[in-house]
Amino acid sequence: MERGKRNLFRNNRIMREPPLIIKPPKKPDHEYKRRGLLGEGGFGRCYEVETKEGKILAVKVVDKASLRNPKNKDKLLSEIAIHKKLDHPHIVKFYDCCEDQSFVYLLMELCENKTLAYMNKKRQRLTEPEVRYFMLQLLNACEYMQSQYVIHRDLKLANLFLSKDMKIKIGDFGLAAQLECEGERKKTICGTPNYIAPEVLFDRTNGHSFEADIWSLGVIMYTLLFGRPPFQTDGEVDQIYRRIKELKYEFPSHITVSKEAKKLINLMLILEPEKRLTIQQILNHEFFSLGMTPTTIPVSALNIAPCFDVPQLNKPANYSISTRHPLKTLVSNNLNTAIAGQGKKLPAKKSIEPALKKHTVQSEDKNKHDNEKNSTASSSNKTEQKKRIIKLTAKKTDLKKPIVKSEDKIKKVDVKNSGPSSANQKPGSAESKSSVKPEEKAGKLNDATPHQDKLRTGVLEAILNTLEISFRTILDQENAKNIICNDITPTPNVFVNKWIDYSNKYGMGYQLTDSSVGVHFNDKTTLIMSPNGSNFEYIYNNRISSTSIIPTRKSYLVADCPKVLQKKMYLLRNFRNYMNETLSRRTHSYTFVDKDRTHNMEFLTKFKRTPHAMMFRLSNRIVQVNFFDHVKIVISEEGNVITYINEANELKTYTITNFLKISNSVEVNRLKYVKDVLKKLVDAAHKTKKSPEK
Structure with a gap:
């Protein structure tokens, strides 16, 4: 017997494709729609399948032609018997097995984040x-x-x-x-x-x-x-x-x-x-x-190493993230309409350095006044703050929860608001009324729910806390000596590479560094196309009660795009073509094509235009700021990691501590500007909480 080969009858013949709709004859009430291929081994293939109820599973498909050998059949029966009896949280759940004339199907739990x-x-x-x-x-x-x-x-x-x-x-x-x-x-x-x-x-x-x-x-x-x-x-x-x-x-x-x-x-x-x-x-x-x-590990760890070199900022005694009100996407009406072929030129961009310096000085003066005002109250904490040493900790609280919940966990869905919507709703439709409010035009409030506040506001809150404590700590030389930095400074893999703001009519188009392309539509839905161009995901708000909405993700093949989403797919393709043909075609060291990524793709959740930059918030908890002079700052790991991309598209990644220590004043001023913008957003959320809508 040749060593090292699986004794599982690797056969040389090409394996047949199972049917698109799997209907086991002995179980007529069961039906499974075959989706994408998950993997292939010497004994079968694994596919993603969807049940009639919409639940997503994995199925191992074994061609019966390979079971003509009695030994092979015994092996398969042994695998089924062993796996079926095991029930443990860290073992793939075995649900059922069935067969038709040509294949045997082993239905199992789907693991969304690969291996x-x-x-x-x-x-x-x-x-x-x-x-x-x-x-x-x-x-x-x-x-x-x-x-x-x-x-x-x-x-x-x-x-x-x-x-x-x-x-x-x-x-x-x-x-x-x-x-x-x-x-x-x-x-x-x-x-x-x-x-x-x-x-x-x-x-x-x-x-x-x-x-x-x-x-x-x-x-x-x-x-x-x-x-x-x-x-x-x-x-x-x-x-x-x-x-x-x-x-x-x-x-x-x-x-x-x-x-x-x-x-x-x-x-x-x-x-x-x-x-x-x-x-x-x-x-x-x-x-x-x-x-x-760690007690948990974020999904972003698939691509970048978690970094824990900055202490958590003590929160006020009356702070409660669960009762936060969400932020509003503030979008300028001064938009780029080049995609429509109008050829209008954007206003000339002014140098942002004087504005940044002015903004920083004003901010520091305000901070100085606030510090004098609160010096008595903070004196008791000064000793404790000086002794603080950055500890490696994995407790990230509930801020590490994913933004989008799996659809099969959602119950009691309001059918009227749970399905796909077209790019342009009719004026009288329910979704149109709920997605375009007078407050939106005034740049106030938002589209999220209290459940989303905890997730979305929490990202900004966590990053702001890290930046504030880091700026304070780095100025205190005694504390700076105690700072521990990780050997590994992970550069985030997926962030915004190209973007075009056409939200005066449709939405924000963008291309990520992994070559996936998406559109954040004005009706608060998202289409994101996989880097290989064959798959896409639709993310929309699912109303589960009169006061609660949960973002939901559905996956499709581009070739099987539902009719109700075809207009949005048309717009997505136009955005993609425009960015590929008109925007910079230069490839950068940080861009790549992740051909294996066909589901659970990262996507844009919010964006905001400021006088000097465009700010993006992504589903992988990254906040990115693209200054209008082409400098980019990507903030990941809840503020612990800073990636700085200069005008020449040269990328460097630092821990927040190292960035503040070795960067020049211009670079530090840019980060201060980001910190102050985040401060305004978080303060606005606090103000909204104190002044509820009438």
């Missing part, structure tokens, strides 16, 4: 807090599998799926083994070369058991921290096996990893299975007890 393999490829390597976060979940799931006498035998990054809230879900039980009794050993050689335990490869006499999964966990931990598997070579598979047999691996010296992490990896990668740590011993290891472990 750890995808994340590791995007990021190269993860931080130690993230590794603790994921490893604890893996260990918890493996402990459960052991209690069920199940060995997975193919634990690897590609089989570790990520849910919408970035939780680990172990999947693919095609090689899993069910032990009949304690002490039983299995002797089949199976697995993926880089992750196979030595006893699986070389000790068929004694066989293998749960310790094989522990070895794989050690390989996973190493790969997450260093970016590649420990036994990886550029040669043949036999060289990998030789390195495994000789336990030949090393820790790269150019990558900084704690000694506790290295010790734990060494204790899991031991040739003798009986000498490896047990799951409980791993959980008790100092790698977990001495380091910080």
